[in-house]
Amino acid sequence: MKVKFILNNKVQQYNGDEEMPLLWYLRDYAKLRGTKYGCGIGACGACTVHIDKRAVRSCTLKMKQLEGRAVRTIEDLATNNILHIVQRAWIDEDVAQCGYCQAGQIMSVVAMLESNPRPGQREFSGLTNICRCGTYPRMRKAIERAVRQINLTSGL
Amino acid sequence: MDGSRRNFLKLSTTGLGGMLISLNYPGLAADANDVMTTRINPFIRIEPDGQIVIGARACEMGQGVKTALPMLIAEELDVPWSMVRVEQLDYGLTRADVNGELTNVYGNQNTDASATVRRSWNELRQIGARARYLLVKAASVKWHIELDKLNTRQAMVVHPDGNTLSYSELSKVATNLSLPEYDIPLKKSEEFSIIGKSTQTADASEIVVGATVYGIDAEIPGSLVAVVARCPFFDGSVSTYDASHTLKLSGVHSVVEISGADKNDISLPGGKKHNDGIGSNLAAGIAVLADDTWAALKGRQKLKVDWLPGPWRNDSTEALMKRAGRALDEAAQISPRVEGNISQASKQAGKLIGSRYFMPFLAHCAMEPLHASLEIGSDHALLIASIQVPDNASNVIHMMTGIPREKIEIRLPRLGGGFGRRISADYIAEAVKIARQVDRPIKLIWTREDDIQNDLYRPAGMHGLSAAIDKHNNLSCWSHQVAATYRLFREPGLQGIGVNEWVSCHDPDAFPAGCVENFEASFTALEFGLRRGWWRGPLPTFVAFPIQSFIDEVAHAAGKDPLQFRLELLGKARQMPYRDMNFEDNRNPTVIDTGRLAVVLRKVTTEIKYGRKLKAGHGIGMAMHFVYGAYVAHAMEVSVIESQLKIHRCVCAVDLGQVLNPSGVEAQISGATIDGISTALGLEITVEEGRVKQSNFTDYPVLRLSDAPDVEVHIMKSTYAAAGAGEMGIPTAAPALTNAIFAACGQRIYRLPIANQLTSKS
Numbered sequence: 001m002k003v004k005f006i007l008n009n010k011v012q013q014y015n016g017d018e019e020m021p022l023l024w025y026l027r028d029y030a031k032l033r034g035t036k037y038g039c040g041i042g043a044c045g046a047c048t049v050h051i052d053k054r055a056v057r058s059c060t061l062k063m064k065q066l067e068g069r070a071v072r073t074i075e076d077l078a079t080n081n082i083l084h085i086v087q088r089a090w091i092d093e094d095v096a097q098c099g100y101c102q103a104g105q106i107m108s109v110v111a112m113l114e115s116n117p118r119p120g121q122r123e124f125s126g127l128t129n130i131c132r133c134g135t136y137p138r139m140r141k142a143i144e145r146a147v148r149q150i151n152l153t154s155g156l
Numbered sequence: 157m158d159g160s161r162r163n164f165l166k167l168s169t170t171g172l173g174g175m176l177i178s179l180n181y182p183g184l185a186a187d188a189n190d191v192m193t194t195r196i197n198p199f200i201r202i203e204p205d206g207q208i209v210i211g212a213r214a215c216e217m218g219q220g221v222k223t224a225l226p227m228l229i230a231e232e233l234d235v236p237w238s239m240v241r242v243e244q245l246d247y248g249l250t251r252a253d254v255n256g257e258l259t260n261v262y263g264n265q266n267t268d269a270s271a272t273v274r275r276s277w278n279e280l281r282q283i284g285a286r287a288r289y290l291l292v293k294a295a296s297v298k299w300h301i302e303l304d305k306l307n308t309r310q311a312m313v314v315h316p317d318g319n320t321l322s323y324s325e326l327s328k329v330a331t332n333l334s335l336p337e338y339d340i341p342l343k344k345s346e347e348f349s350i351i352g353k354s355t356q357t358a359d360a361s362e363i364v365v366g367a368t369v370y371g372i373d374a375e376i377p378g379s380l381v382a383v384v385a386r387c388p389f390f391d392g393s394v395s396t397y398d399a400s401h402t403l404k405l406s407g408v409h410s411v412v413e414i415s416g417a418d419k420n421d422i423s424l425p426g427g428k429k430h431n432d433g434i435g436s437n438l439a440a441g442i443a444v445l446a447d448d449t450w451a452a453l454k455g456r457q458k459l460k461v462d463w464l465p466g467p468w469r470n471d472s473t474e475a476l477m478k479r480a481g482r483a484l485d486e487a488a489q490i491s492p493r494v495e496g497n498i499s500q501a502s503k504q505a506g507k508l509i510g511s512r513y514f515m516p517f518l519a520h521c522a523m524e525p526l527h528a529s530l531e532i533g534s535d536h537a538l539l540i541a542s543i544q545v546p547d548n549a550s551n552v553i554h555m556m557t558g559i560p561r562e563k564i565e566i567r568l569p570r571l572g573g574g575f576g577r578r579i580s581a582d583y584i585a586e587a588v589k590i591a592r593q594v595d596r597p598i599k600l601i602w603t604r605e606d607d608i609q610n611d612l613y614r615p616a617g618m619h620g621l622s623a624a625i626d627k628h629n630n631l632s633c634w635s636h637q638v639a640a641t642y643r644l645f646r647e648p649g650l651q652g653i654g655v656n657e658w659v660s661c662h663d664p665d666a667f668p669a670g671c672v673e674n675f676e677a678s679f680t681a682l683e684f685g686l687r688r689g690w691w692r693g694p695l696p697t698f699v700a701f702p703i704q705s706f707i708d709e710v711a712h713a714a715g716k717d718p719l720q721f722r723l724e725l726l727g728k729a730r731q732m733p734y735r736d737m738n739f740e741d742n743r744n745p746t747v748i749d750t751g752r753l754a755v756v757l758r759k760v761t762t763e764i765k766y767g768r769k770l771k772a773g774h775g776i777g778m779a780m781h782f783v784y785g786a787y788v789a790h791a792m793e794v795s796v797i798e799s800q801l802k803i804h805r806c807v808c809a810v811d812l813g814q815v816l817n818p819s820g821v822e823a824q825i826s827g828a829t830i831d832g833i834s835t836a837l838g839l840e841i842t843v844e845e846g847r848v849k850q851s852n853f854t855d856y857p858v859l860r861l862s863d864a865p866d867v868e869v870h871i872m873k874s875t876y877a878a879a880g881a882g883e884m885g886i887p888t889a890a891p892a893l894t895n896a897i898f899a900a901c902g903q904r905i906y907r908l909p910i911a912n913q914l915t916s917k918s
């Protein structure tokens with residue numbers, strides 16, 4: 001079986017083991033290692049990518065489920081070297097400690113803001129990625145900063 | 157500065173080019189092709205465009221040392237931080253000649269015990285000052301003017317007449333000059349322009365684009381991925397196994413057996429044992445080697461292994477608790493501190509109270525699982541892995557392979573968290589065992605399940621505390637007996653109870669020692685098969701919870717306010733002797749200053765407005781502790797309504813001595829506080845029928861965003877020596893939280909984690 005999908009705007013063909021989780025394809029074959037392994041069972045969010053604009057934990061998705069879908073990883077978030085507003089906010093609030101969870105955190109937040117640029121309590125409680133270093137307070141500040149920015153630039 | 161350090165500064169006066177990271181021994185290598193880039197010393201390079209590249213020697217695991225250590229150098233070099241680029245240094249162990257002594261060109265590269273900044277404070281500033289000295293001297297040669305007429309500013313040497321020469325113009329000449337024999341005088345703290353200023357995390361912009369290479373991301377070309385099926389029983393072994401299904405899978409390369417606990421694995425020349433107990437901390441298992449991670453994981457799944465369960469097969473944490481209780485009923489094995497007369501004071505007491513507190517085993521659960529990329533040649537080895545103590549890794553590889561230590565190349569990538577787990581090199585030893593059986597480099601990966609089930613756990617134990625309150629309603633007697641699974645139990649050569657067993661589980665000089673007339677701290681060792689290790693703030697975290705909980709209980713028994721009671725006990729500001737038994741060297745302060753402890757306690761209670769009238773179901777709790785030379789207090793306001801706990805405010809105050817990077821310290825204290833809360837709320841490793849029950853974040857529920865409070869951090873202005881920051885925020889978080897719970901609903905927490913113990917109806 002061949003799987004055809006889009007990875008960071010490029011068409012890809014895959015004909016390896018179709019049971020392989022996307023996470024290991026990304027890390028071992030696409031050499032996109034910004035997507036991290038943390039638990040392998042969908043419990044931590046370190047491996048979060050976007051599939052058709054929605055945040056998905058790539059360790060829970062098999063290659064065979066990718067047919068016709070578009071995958072975006074952290075490496076593709078900044079376009080033409082211009083950081084995404086969320087990435088910028090992350091730097092400005094100096095969120096990262098070890099940083100290992102942060103690509104997954106950013107991907108989750110970006111997906112949340114793309115579907116709702118004015119997140120409320122409900123959206124925030126949908127952010128369930130683990131940060132073992134406990135950077136949550138700065139993360140909240142960075143999200144608030146990004147929200148302000150987005151709503152400013154979109155003239156709302 | 158010692159002789160060897162002076163030597164390496166002289167040795168390295170050769171222009172070097174290329175990326176520092178790619179050199180094995182940057183201090184000694186030379187590259188004549190690139191004359192434009194100049195290395196002033198092993199830590200400092202000046203690029204043609206004037207950029208100053210400063211090497212970070214310690215392992216960055218999120219505690220901010222990759223930023224903090226270069227700040228020390230930049231301060232004395234007198235360059236603006238905006239001109240500095242930070243680069244991670246490799247392990248710098250080298251030998252000047254075949255028979256020469258081993259030296260590390262960068263000094264101590266280890267990251268442990270919050271000591272990295274503490275031990276670097278003067279040393280790295282001297283490194284910066286020496287480089288600056290050479291640059292100024294170079295200007296004095298060019299201008300024919302005495303050294304002391306010159307000044308520096310913005311990476312330039314300034315002539316009295318206002319002329320300037322940039323560091324990059326001077327760097328070539330500087331490398332040919334010699335240093336004085338004496339230490340260069342350093343800046344006074346009023347002159348600091350970088351130290352004490354908030355500075356952004358060195359890799360921040362790479363992290364947010366996913367470009368940072370962590371240990372687990374590195375790969376030695378041609379390597380096989382290895383995963384191991386480990387015996388789930390402590391000290392168990394492989395009986396038989398069948399790998400036929402595994403070997404049929406495409407992508408699987410081979411299967412090798414690794415022996416487990418073997419005390420003879422690691423021995424130093426002369427029969428001495430390595431003090432890390434590496435060999436005895438390994439599980440027996442079967443390693444599957446494959447082309448990629450998925451194939452290796454699948455291959456492991458297809459293995460059929462029969463395990464021999466070993467001597468601990470019937471043991472459990474519930475049984476351990478019972479043993480702990482019995483141990484506390486009896487006399488302790490050892491009493492490291494006894495003062496006054498406990499039994500007499502108890503007889504004369506107006507009131508006696510006693511309580512027992514249980515502390516569970518804990519896993520580290522660093523976000524990046526353990527791993528090691530390793531290549532072993534006949535006379536050379538290369539290791540790329542997230543490690544906290546490269547000296548341990550280097551030693552282990554050397555002892556297991558015989559490869560000379562200077563031939564063991566170690567790269568130090570960024571760590572996805574450490575929390576003490578990566579101090580031990582057990583997983584490096586495991587990688588060595590596998591790599592020696594295959595003819596290719598390997599990349600060993602632990603899954604999260606492997607990580608949680610094969611950790612070196614924070615010890616568990618029970619604290620028996622008792623106190624007497626005299627006729628005047630004062631604390632007259634305090635006894636703290638601990639029965640615990642001491643950390644060092646597998647250390648080769650350890651026999652019977654001695655000085656080493658209790659140091660990981662008891663702190664006889666901790667408050668209220670010295671503040672109460674009749675005092676006893678005692679210990680009984682408990683046997684248990686689980687491996688144990690260092691866990692962020694190992695000792696302070698283990699003792700602060702029972703002590704600060706019981707202080708509260710005693711205050712209530714005496715009818716006193718918990719804040720007033722603590723301040724009364726601390727009394728007049730004074731210094732009390734403190735033995736830091738965890739460390740052989742003297743790098744830790746040897747006194748506790750009761751005044752500094754009182755200051756942080758007052759600060760948090762003032763900030764949270766302790767004493768104000770609270771809503772029904774609300775309560776404020778507090779705790780303070782002396783942590784490796786730092787003074788820390790927490791106060792929290794919580795509510796417990798219908799058994800639902802909510803943290804409304806969380807305030808922390810720290811006196812860490814001089815502060816290098818306030819923003820970094822704030823992050824550490826805030827993160828550690830959340831670690832403390834997360835752990836107190838829900839984390840526990842339990843053992844049933846000789847095996848660890850938990851296996852992933854589903855049953856080891858690390859706190860998530862929605863449950864994490866904001867943390868208000870107050871850093872006290874202090875002129876005392878810098879104490880570090882990584883572990884300081886964690887010990888007092890749990891007792892402040894449980895004291896607040898008591899204040900809110902009257903329920904005392906005697907066993908961590910809190911989990912679903914809350915039963916209040918209020």
Ligand code: FES
Pocket residue numbers: 036037038039040041042043044045046047048057058059060
């Ligand atoms: S690795 Fe995918 S959710 Fe944890």
Ligand code: FES
Pocket residue numbers: 096097098099100101102130131132133134135218523572573
């Ligand atoms: S920054 Fe370390 S796990 Fe989130």
